[in-house]
Amino acid sequence: MTAVTNTSAFHRLRTNADYQAAYARSVQDPEGFWAAQAEEFTWKKKWDRVLDWNFDAPDVKWFVGGQLNITENCLDRHLAMRGDKTAILWEGNDPNEATQHITYTQLHERVCRYANVLKRNGVKKGDRVCIYMPMIPELAVAVLACARIGAIHSVVFAGFSAQSIADRVQDADAAYVLTSDGMMRGAKKGPVKAIVDEALKSCPGVKKVIVTKRTGDAVAMSDGRDVWLHDELKHVDADCPAEPMDSENVLFILYTSGSTGKPKGVVHTCGGYMVYADYTFRNVFQYEENDVYWCTADVGWVTGHSYIIYGPLLAGATSLMFEGIPTYPDAGRFWQVIDKHKVSIFYTAPTAIRSLMAQGLDFVKPYALSSLKVIGSVGEPINEEAWHWYKEHIGHNRCPIVDTWWQTETGGILISSLAGVTDEKPSYAAWPLPGVQPVLLTPDGKEIAENDVEGLLAIKFPWPSIIRTTYGDHERCRQTYFSSYKGYYFTGDGARRDAEGRYRIIGRVDDVINVSGHRFGTAEIENAINESEWVVESAVVGYPHDIKGQVIYAYVITDKRIDDADKARAEILATVTKVIGPIAKPDKIQFVSGLPKTRSGKIMRRILRKVAENELGSLGDTSTLLDPTVVDEIKAGRV
Numbered sequence: 001m002t003a004v005t006n007t008s009a010f011h012r013l014r015t016n017a018d019y020q021a022a023y024a025r026s027v028q029d030p031e032g033f034w035a036a037q038a039e040e041f042t043w044k045k046k047w048d049r050v051l052d053w054n055f056d057a058p059d060v061k062w063f064v065g066g067q068l069n070i071t072e073n074c075l076d077r078h079l080a081m082r083g084d085k086t087a088i089l090w091e092g093n094d095p096n097e098a099t100q101h102i103t104y105t106q107l108h109e110r111v112c113r114y115a116n117v118l119k120r121n122g123v124k125k126g127d128r129v130c131i132y133m134p135m136i137p138e139l140a141v142a143v144l145a146c147a148r149i150g151a152i153h154s155v156v157f158a159g160f161s162a163q164s165i166a167d168r169v170q171d172a173d174a175a176y177v178l179t180s181d182g183m184m185r186g187a188k189k190g191p192v193k194a195i196v197d198e199a200l201k202s203c204p205g206v207k208k209v210i211v212t213k214r215t216g217d218a219v220a221m222s223d224g225r226d227v228w229l230h231d232e233l234k235h236v237d238a239d240c241p242a243e244p245m246d247s248e249n250v251l252f253i254l255y256t257s258g259s260t261g262k263p264k265g266v267v268h269t270c271g272g273y274m275v276y277a278d279y280t281f282r283n284v285f286q287y288e289e290n291d292v293y294w295c296t297a298d299v300g301w302v303t304g305h306s307y308i309i310y311g312p313l314l315a316g317a318t319s320l321m322f323e324g325i326p327t328y329p330d331a332g333r334f335w336q337v338i339d340k341h342k343v344s345i346f347y348t349a350p351t352a353i354r355s356l357m358a359q360g361l362d363f364v365k366p367y368a369l370s371s372l373k374v375i376g377s378v379g380e381p382i383n384e385e386a387w388h389w390y391k392e393h394i395g396h397n398r399c400p401i402v403d404t405w406w407q408t409e410t411g412g413i414l415i416s417s418l419a420g421v422t423d424e425k426p427s428y429a430a431w432p433l434p435g436v437q438p439v440l441l442t443p444d445g446k447e448i449a450e451n452d453v454e455g456l457l458a459i460k461f462p463w464p465s466i467i468r469t470t471y472g473d474h475e476r477c478r479q480t481y482f483s484s485y486k487g488y489y490f491t492g493d494g495a496r497r498d499a500e501g502r503y504r505i506i507g508r509v510d511d512v513i514n515v516s517g518h519r520f521g522t523a524e525i526e527n528a529i530n531e532s533e534w535v536v537e538s539a540v541v542g543y544p545h546d547i548k549g550q551v552i553y554a555y556v557i558t559d560k561r562i563d564d565a566d567k568a569r570a571e572i573l574a575t576v577t578k579v580i581g582p583i584a585k586p587d588k589i590q591f592v593s594g595l596p597k598t599r600s601g602k603i604m605r606r607i608l609r610k611v612a613e614n615e616l617g618s619l620g621d622t623s624t625l626l627d628p629t630v631v632d633e634i635k636a637g638r639v
């Protein structure tokens with residue numbers, strides 16, 4: 001079955017009544033509802049059943065028995081109608097570098113050629129391919145090239161350290177790495193290939209590394225293992241049929257942090273992810289055919305996967321991809337790019353909004369921002385002050401704001417208003433999207449029926465892009481998401497539901513810290529700190545920060561007296577940078593002689609959080625501590 005449709009018109013919710021009707025149908029008849037969305041795509045074979053599921057195993061399958069290739073839907077399907085339309089609008093780090101307008105026809109060709117390079121280098125369906133690249137067009141091309149031939153991409157954000165790459169390459173048993181020589185970032189260039197080389201010292205299973213030239217800096221090329229993309233491209237043509245994929249074949253792995261252990265590989269599959277990324281993109285942003293859409297995330301995070309690459313391309317949109325940073329050459333860069341390319345939909349993170357807000361309006365005023373229609377927020381709670389600033393100074397009180405709540409594990413947006421269609425309320429993500437059935441639970445797992453309450457946010461029915469497993473360790477997936485509350489997917493977030501039923505996300509209720517929209521597990525950072533040879537033990541907590549949302553406060557026990565605390569702190573920061581990356585560095589480090597532990601040895605993080613927040617008067621009951629005197633020492637030594 002091959003259907004070519006004018007994809008911009010279908011199943012768009014244009015009024016609040018449309019939303020209400022779609023939501024009601026999605027609950028009464030989820031299978032019929034999602035089948036109707038899925039019908040609009042090109043399937044190589046139609047599904048036999050829409051949904052099989054249970055949340056105990058867990059075992060969730062959508063569009064069972066169907067076959068498709070997501071790139072056929074992102075690219076080939078658009079060629080007849082939109083071949084000359086810009087698919088990727090690439091804006092470089094340097095404002096003087098030429099913008100690239102890559103049309104659907106050109107993107108299709110580049111993806112096919114890159115896919116043939118992958119094949120030529122031995123990559124086969126089901127192989128895991130690690131991608132470690134800056135925000136250049138080849139990053140998107142590489143992602144799609146993997147999907148074209150059924151290889152599983154595992155993108156690692158190009159700010160992570162060599163050790164993080166090595167962990168992810170080993171966990172996924174990836175035999176291929178796609179990278180670049182270097183990267184441009186603000187006023188500086190940075191290494192990329194050299195970091196991969198360092199990582200691969202401990203990854204003997206890697207057979208090939210394909211390197212894109214970006215900076216032209218000299219890099220070491222390992223004979224037999226490393227090849228240049230531009231050389232390889234000379235040997236391939238542009239004909240690469242899309243590999244038929246079962247709906248439930250793995251599309252990608254993306255690593256994310258949880259409260260325990262090392263980051264885990266969240267697995268998403270082809271069919272359901274495709275249908276959901278497309279549906280949410282169109283409806284949340286109220287996308288129209290001539291929009292210019294810009295999501296400022298990095299493709300290294302899930303937001304970049306779903307809402308720079310897959311969602312927009314499925315919809316046939318023009319997706320702007322930006323290589324640079326918000327403050328280069330100055331703090332007006334975002335607004336300059338919006339004016340330059342007449343961006344109509346802009347999607348960014350609260351941390352970016354707050355940091356630009358702190359720079360003052362002088363950086364905003366020179367720009368008209370008159371092309372904007374919709375502005376969005378993602379990644380962390382947006383505080384009211386930032387919401388109002390965004391609304392007034394960027395949206396000119398004309399653009400609806402969509403505050404989109406979701407997670408790496410959810411694959412797409414679950415709770416958000418639909419721009420200008422359903423109402424908005426500052427700091428509320430607001431309404432569940434069709435197909436999403438959120439509940440608030442009490443700590444003992446009872447559903448709270450009333451409104452105007454707070455509780456633990458869980459979802460009681462599968463949506464098409466729900467996490468399928470954690471790579472190589474299904475039990476970990478079950479334990480983490482499906483065992484705390486039987487019969488529910490547990491999000492790890494706490495939320496408030498207002499009197500009318502809108503949701504406001506309060507933040508994580510587990511040991512996950514969200515720094516500038518980036519997720520870290522306390523255990524992950526503690527393990528990194530503990531790699532310093534003279535560190536005996538550490539405990540980290542998050543505490544509020546005006547711009548970054550949360551930052552990391554570390555309490556560290558050492559095996560010797562620290563004479564030069566600044567030097568010791570610098571060493572710890574260097575270790576964390578080496579193990580995880582600079583984004584995980586604690587803001588504050590306090591050296592202590594002990595940690596507040598219960599008699600059973602559990603660290604009472606509540607106390608550590610209160611001290612970090614400087615709420616010294618309200619530490620609560622400390623009588624169950626093994627040694628209550630450590631609390632006084634910690635209070636006295638607060639940094």
Ligand code: PRX
Binds near residue numbers: 377493505508518
């Ligand atoms: O705590 C929530 C927060 O980010 C977490 C998910 O992080 P990650 O998997 O890295 O995905 C981020 C981008 C989708 C959530 O558990 N979060 C995400 N969006 C929001 C949010 N918190 C409040 N409001 C949001 N809009």
